[in-house]
Amino acid sequence: MKEYDFRSVEKKWQKKWVEEKSFKAIDFHPTKPKFYVLYEFYNISGNLHLGHLKGTVPADALARYKRLQGFNVLFPIGGDAFGLPAENAAIKKGINPHDFVAAGMNSVVEQSKALGLSFDWDRTVCTSDPEYFKWTQWIFLQLLKNGKAYKKKGVVNFCPHCQTVLSNEDSQGGKCDRCGGDVVQEDRWVWFLKMKEYSEKLLENVQRINMAENLKDAQRNWIGKSEGMQVAFDLFDAQENKLGQIEIFTTCIETIYGITFVVLAPENELVDKFKNQISNFDEVMEYRKKTALRTEFERMSDTKQKTGCKLEGLHVVNPVNGAKVPVFLADFVLSGYGTGAVMAVPTHDQRDFEFAQAFGIPMIQVIEGDVSKAAVEKKEYLAKNSLMMNSAEFTSLPVKEAKEKIAQKVIEMGAGRRQTNFKMQDWPFNRQRYWGEPFPVVFCPKCGTVPLDESDLPLVLPQTDDYLPNANGDSPLSKIESFVNCKCPKCGGAAKRETDTMPNWAGSSWYWLRYMDPHNNDALVDIEKAKYWGSVDVYTGGTEHITRHVLYAFFWQNFLYEIGVVPTKDPFVRKMGSGLILDDTGKKMSKSSANGVSPLEVIEKYGADAARLHLHFLGGYEDNTPWTYDGITGITAFLDKVWQLQDMIEGEEVCKQHVFMLNRLIKKVGEDLEDLKLNTCISAFMIFIKKIRDDGFITKDELRQFLLLLNPLAPHITSEMYQQVFGSQILDDKWPEYDEKFLVEDEINLPVQVNGKMRQVVKVSKTASQEDILKLLCEKHPDIFSEGEQLKKVIFVPGKIINLLK
């Protein structure tokens, strides 16, 4: 047997798989059940690095395993190419984004093929391809027509470096997700998608999906459901004229008798409305200006330093006791959450406590506890169910009871109602950048905002050399006269196009649907095909997009379901978040930090099978794994031993000597592949092969089954060996099945404990009774148990352990 030459063998099979379309998914397969495996498609902003393999290889192994099991597997790939990441990368390299993306797409395809990934290449899509984004634009039109998209001037996150508006999801922690710079708050015209309206539905998606609990928590936390009350306070001027009402949101209605002030977010429009009644208006405007200049990051980092400004000349009245209460502006109140106004109870809310101290506002304690140094907060007083004080007829009641009774009273008075709020905001959907989907919308002086006719899609992105972002944050498209000036689709008069583009998350919010029907010119997906392929069965990829892409995906899928375009509310049945590959300093390996090791480098040195196995032998799927070449010789030695099995064939059928361990291997490999536990799966193969080598032979059928089992992980070497030994293609064979009856060994090693301490291991029959074992101990290990010895108790778990208590 000549040595295994991975270079020629791997190339041969990769070529064959592509040419023969070996992994083509069949729509409406007459007999095979469908199985949809998805990997989070490639972001076209750089080369592949080893981090990508953390998601692709397990998905590939699962797809190959399911195919051998007889499923009609859909395993597609594509490119996420529009948006900031690609554009920034292109600008950095000085290449036009069109060319950059074309080259990038080509590169990831070639690298995927070199890894032996079994994608269906006829279904590849790219989000910046007009054939694709035609349907992204189409979805936007449906959102607009169904009242789920609106344009509004509002205070939003803006990145001065990237010169664009960002969503909350893109500016977590007050930092731009793309450049890491500080995000500021700016007043801008923004296209919003009504994602907030879908909060409950998204929570249901989270409930239904099969996913790690910590990831679900992150999503629930992001959506941020909170149940409380909305209460109206009458607003008066200095002469006691009623001006209107201020509505506040609270989850602590039980503290309402302790209110000593009310706080509005600095942006609150009541300030403008009643400017004539505010005697210190200049001071107020100055405070407003000051807070607007603070970055989100600054606002968050000094939370102990409360700032604010009293609205002199205005006050509100507490509806439950008629108390006169002053009104402040302060930036610890967020305009986007609840009503942008809060009732402040310094004795029972730490923020209010700090604010009251800073501004010398009196405090009223309404629940028992020590409020001399800090507020006694909800968490504490609810846990203790402390007693009420200073709260009229509710004084001396336990707080839990009082909470309900006070709520009732406020409702009966007509001053408030129960209200559920969500942290998640509507999705700011436009970017002031060139490289994105143009909005299919025009502004007509006569007709207002007019959507393009669906037949005019796609609205393509005009070619230009002047695509750099503008200093004042206007889209580069606004400079292209031929694009901007157009005719109104409604009245035919002169009109102007929207010149902002959609965010990078637009194209990725529905791409799994397009794979089901990638070449359809009449619909984003044929409804019958969508019914056939259903939801993605297993979705692999990183966890960093869990509160962004995955929530956007839930949102769009729900919307498309409501308008009858797709048959299910759930895009994914199961989402499996992969860990990261870390470099030698413990940092995440990524395209942006330029520490990525190219898979091609590993493939060149050791081969694709070795690269696939080694990376996943290093650690579990969900764990962060430090990358190293150390240990890869163990993998190459293993593959050499696999190759040598061809020389060890003796006999035909599975032999008695090997039947137990072969069945055990089949069971273990199947279970581990379902859960993407590639590391323990690989070790199971190593244990098996060691035993075969000890015995010195393998039968022909044992080898056949072994190759099938290993094929999902190491497809090249197993395909070659199978062809050489059996003369046919491994892909035409079927996954082996195990039989429970072969999984029980006749003889087992039974641990013997004395008083809970391990003393001995005895070999006994699997059916041995307690008496049998005690008898055996008398004969062979009298030091542990001898004839006639008194035992206090014996714990015997058949097949597991025996524990003698003396």
Add this chain to the structure above:
RNA sequence: GCGAGUGUGGCGGAAUGGCAGACGCACGGGACUUAAAAUCCCGAGGAUGAAAGUCCGUGAGGGUUCGACUCCCUCCACUCGCACCA
């Protein structure tokens, strides 16, 4: 601050109530070789012992149990997510 998670040999990591350290790397010994590399075989948590064995051992301390890496409580360290969300 809130939420979640992790902590096991020299290293990557197995084991989710029943033989801790599977499997692999590095390491030591042996075979092959003039020699080295490669390959193959054997050994190996720590302490003690010639050995059989004994004791200790999964971040620290306590608890539940016949039996705990595994379950519960307290604490320490690290990682991640969210963060003035009323």
